[in-house]
Amino acid sequence: MSEVLLVEDLYVKYYTRRGIISAVSGVTFDVIKGEMLAVVGESGSGKSTLGYAIMRLLPRSGAVERGRIVLDGEDILRLSEEELRRIRGGKVSMVFQDPFTTLDPLRRVLDQFREFLAEHGIDAERGRIIAEEMLEAVGVPKNLANAYPHQLSGGQKQRVAIAMAIALNPLLVIADEPTTALDVVIQRQVMDLLDDVKKRGTSIMFITHDIALAIERADRVMIMYGGEVMELAEKSMLAKRALHPYTVGLLSSMPRIGSEKLPSSIPGYPPDLRSPPKGCIFHPRCPYATERCRTVKPILSEVEKNHFVKCHLVKAL
Numbered sequence: 001m002s003e004v005l006l007v008e009d010l011y012v013k014y015y016t017r018r019g020i021i022s023a024v025s026g027v028t029f030d031v032i033k034g035e036m037l038a039v040v041g042e043s044g045s046g047k048s049t050l051g052y053a054i055m056r057l058l059p060r061s062g063a064v065e066r067g068r069i070v071l072d073g074e075d076i077l078r079l080s081e082e083e084l085r086r087i088r089g090g091k092v093s094m095v096f097q098d099p100f101t102t103l104d105p106l107r108r109v110l111d112q113f114r115e116f117l118a119e120h121g122i123d124a125e126r127g128r129i130i131a132e133e134m135l136e137a138v139g140v141p142k143n144l145a146n147a148y149p150h151q152l153s154g155g156q157k158q159r160v161a162i163a164m165a166i167a168l169n170p171l172l173v174i175a176d177e178p179t180t181a182l183d184v185v186i187q188r189q190v191m192d193l194l195d196d197v198k199k200r201g202t203s204i205m206f207i208t209h210d211i212a213l214a215i216e217r218a219d220r221v222m223i224m225y226g227g228e229v230m231e232l233a234e235k236s237m238l239a240k241r242a243l244h245p246y247t248v249g250l251l252s253s254m255p256r257i258g259s260e261k262l263p264s265s266i267p268g269y270p271p272d273l274r275s276p277p278k279g280c281i282f283h284p285r286c287p288y289a290t291e292r293c294r295t296v297k298p299i300l301s302e303v304e305k306n307h308f309v310k311c312h313l314v315k316a317l
Helices: 048-053 081-087 109-118 125-135 154-166 185-201 209-215 235-240 246-254 291-295
Strands: 003-016 018-032 036-040 062-071 092-095 172-176 204-206 219-227 227-233 299-306 305-309
Touching: 003 048, 003 204, 003 209, 003 235, 003 246, 018 036, 018 227, 036 048, 036 227, 036 305, 048 062, 048 092, 048 204, 062 172, 081 209, 109 125, 109 154, 125 154, 125 291, 154 172, 172 185, 185 204, 185 209, 204 209, 209 219, 209 235, 209 246, 227 235, 227 246, 246 291
Parallel strands: 036 204, 036 219, 092 172, 172 204
Antiparallel strands: 003 018, 003 062, 219 227, 227 305, 299 305
16 A cells, blocks of 8 residues: 555644644654545644645644655655645645635636646646536536536535546545535535545545544544544444544444434533643543543554554553
8 A cells, every 4th residue: 555645743833822822743644545534523623734734724823843744755844835836736635624615706616727727737728628527527517617606505616626626636635524514415425526536546634523424434534632643543443442532432422323322422621722731632531531641641552453542541452
């Protein structure tokens, strides 16, 4: 299996008037060619920040403090802005969370698509052909190619965004909660479309707060909390044998058809990342926390083959 993306010991901070926020801390993972890796966690866990850091699209207040982001053998943190223009869309692309703000409301869909392709050296006529082919491939009716975004439904806007993201056959598509603003029927259609993209050989980093959807659709699942990776494993392994208390809590919050057991919530609140707790970042909410958990930060370790956990209470098998 070839590696498309490698992230090593990544730290991202936001510098705000209210203080310095440690949004991503010591994150390490990879994405394999043709797989869907789901990144799961509550709001504020660092999922979207991780995606923006990989795209080098952090806001002005954000900065990568240290680490490596290697895409197809290139450390993108060392690339110039001109070099980044080459790989964005070409090697890596992003589908953003809100389909209602992704597109320019004042320009027709086809014009926006062709402008994107022109940035990569594709002339107007060839751009029109590619745009029409890609829109058809994702199920956008031909008559909507010359429509304005307000004339499209939320699902159609997201289909356009996906068509643009895959138009140049990138190695990796980062899908940042692409189903959040959509109803359940359209959510399934969008996820089916991402499955089709994966079948083309494109890797997908699927960012979501929905662990049930992640286990249903992804190949591997990475659980984040407080800007750190808590657990990383194949989805079947995670569903059968979740080891981190946070992952167990997320799974327990899932409603299950036919089960008399009611879903439970994780007590407490996510940490304030301006002053994160010492030791394990999850310990204030963990029912099993010990004194060591409160004082010593755990290390993400491989406790069984391809199953990584960051917890003092989990020992290698």
